[in-house]
Amino acid sequence: MDLVESVKMASATLVSNKLRSTLTMLGIVIGNASVIAMVGIGQGAQNLAEEQFESLGPNILFIVPGSQEERNTTFDLPKTLVLADAEAIASQVPAVAEVAPQISMNQVLSYRDRNTSNLVVGTTPEFLSVRSFNVDRGRFVNELDLKRNTRVAILGSEIAEKLFDSSDPLGQRIRIKNVSFEVVGIMESKGSFLGTNQDEFVFVPLTTMSNQLVGRTSPYGVEVSWINVSAKDEDSVGAAQFQIENLLRLRHKITGSDDFGVQTQKDILTIVGTVTSGLTAMLAAIAGISLLVGGIGVMNIMLVSVTERTQEIGLRKAIGAKEKDILLQFLIEAAILSATGGLIGTLLGLGGIGFVGLVSPLKAGISPIAIVVAVTVSGGIGLIFGVFPARRAAKLDPIVALRTA
Structure with missing residues (x-):
């Protein structure tokens, strides 16, 4: 069986089970949307802070009381x-x-x-x-x-x-x-x-x-x-x-x-950039957990699908389908679910960034790198978590499968 035929069969199977396919994609959608939105909002916070400090002018310096250690450990400065x-x-x-x-x-x-x-x-x-x-x-x-x-x-x-x-x-x-x-x-x-x-x-x-x-x-x-x-x-x-x-x-x-500190605009921008970058990375990591949950959801539903389609798998193997054909079809189904969920999640994430920009002073930025990474990771997770149910389906003995059905 060629690749095109496998894609057609996988697509037809997913369309015929719309509710199950939608629920499977949900975790991937939420994961992608969260990662893209969190990274965009984090970049927006960083951009806002940089704009505010740049509005002070490049020539300004601040002289603050207390040593560096005191400024880091107490609000009651000497x-x-x-x-x-x-x-x-x-x-x-x-x-x-x-x-x-x-x-x-x-x-x-x-x-x-x-x-x-x-x-x-x-x-x-x-x-x-x-x-x-x-x-x-x-x-x-x-x-x-x-x-x-x-x-x-x-x-x-x-x-x-x-x-x-x-x-x-x-x-x-x-x-x-x-x-x-x-x-x-x-x-x-x-x-x-x-x-x-x-x-x-x-x-x-x-x-x-x-x-x-x-x-x-x-x-x-x-x-x-x-x-x-x-x-x-x-x-x-x-x-x-x-x-x-x-x-x-x-x-x-x-x-x-x-017992004092002299800080320039550039010094403060560096500090703010480090803090906001760290917060953005933390938010993205937390949001990325939902991608992992989404991948587990894909594996779970695919395993259920293998159980439900035992007769179909046994019949196809009985008429000549090879293990790699079965494996390829289930992997394609997992990839389609992950890619579609990734695309929908990306659109929702971009919409969330636009909404935040409208209702708040944050000029949330759209990060092409975050989009590429989120979509790639979600697709990869779908494939990785789809391998186990696909192999399980491919290894089914046709006689046992037909008897079980």
Whole structure:
């Protein structure tokens, strides 16, 4: 019997048992769809994180407190960065363009009968250019505010809408930690950054934040949460990092490990890429288990099929069919089931990726490699798990098979 005839017979057998064939394919369909969708969503998360960091600009550096070990093991970082460090960097590091220290802390905000807890950021005028923020209406923190410890606040677009609805917030007074602040500006919408909604930030002068909201928390001066720095250009980032590290080591009299860290956009992108790639691989591996389950389903149903078709197998062997003909037909049936299930699962996976892209900010990517691998693996699994029932069918003795039937 030639290959074409075997394919026709296998196809006719599967079509005549639609329910059984459909249930057999179901595990392969779910497995393929899961693998492709999970890989696509994982790549979407990685793309989103990379876009958000790239939006900061290639020249930005972040100086964070604490040693590498402390940053990896605790959320309560030591108070090792102060305002004087930021001022020294601005005046003594030639590769730096601007410096914007900040103090960040969640505080209770209230306006009339409305209360909410949001991140309050105490910072300086340079924050706008260093972090690429823009003011929509009103103004931002200025040098006079810093000198006078002025109680002024600039609201993110969403927190302004949450507190004031459709009324104009400019000139109104809100309370932050029971301290009255005048709203002097509204920020342009910025969106989320690594899961944090930047449109719900409230900005105040750094000195006001330190003296009236946080209080002195470091014996060495005004403690800052971290320092935002922009290098003069992209080529100066490495030089800026080197110069900042040397300056802070001298200022902090460090002889052992650093009590601070200087991270560039490229460093953070590398870390984020490693994490998201690991998560994507883990999701794909978990989803791939369903492919294995699907293969077991193929073997199970094929074994049942061999039992049900004992008479057919015995009759075919009695009229001259060889073992390889029987083996080939059952293998082709398993391959058709796996390939069809793989195709349907691929279409469902691609549809799932498109749906996620519509309803979420994730720009889920379609991975040709994941599609090829999933379809190949599902087809291979079908063939591998189809070998045992196919061999069992091929080894049936025709006389025994006809008697059994």
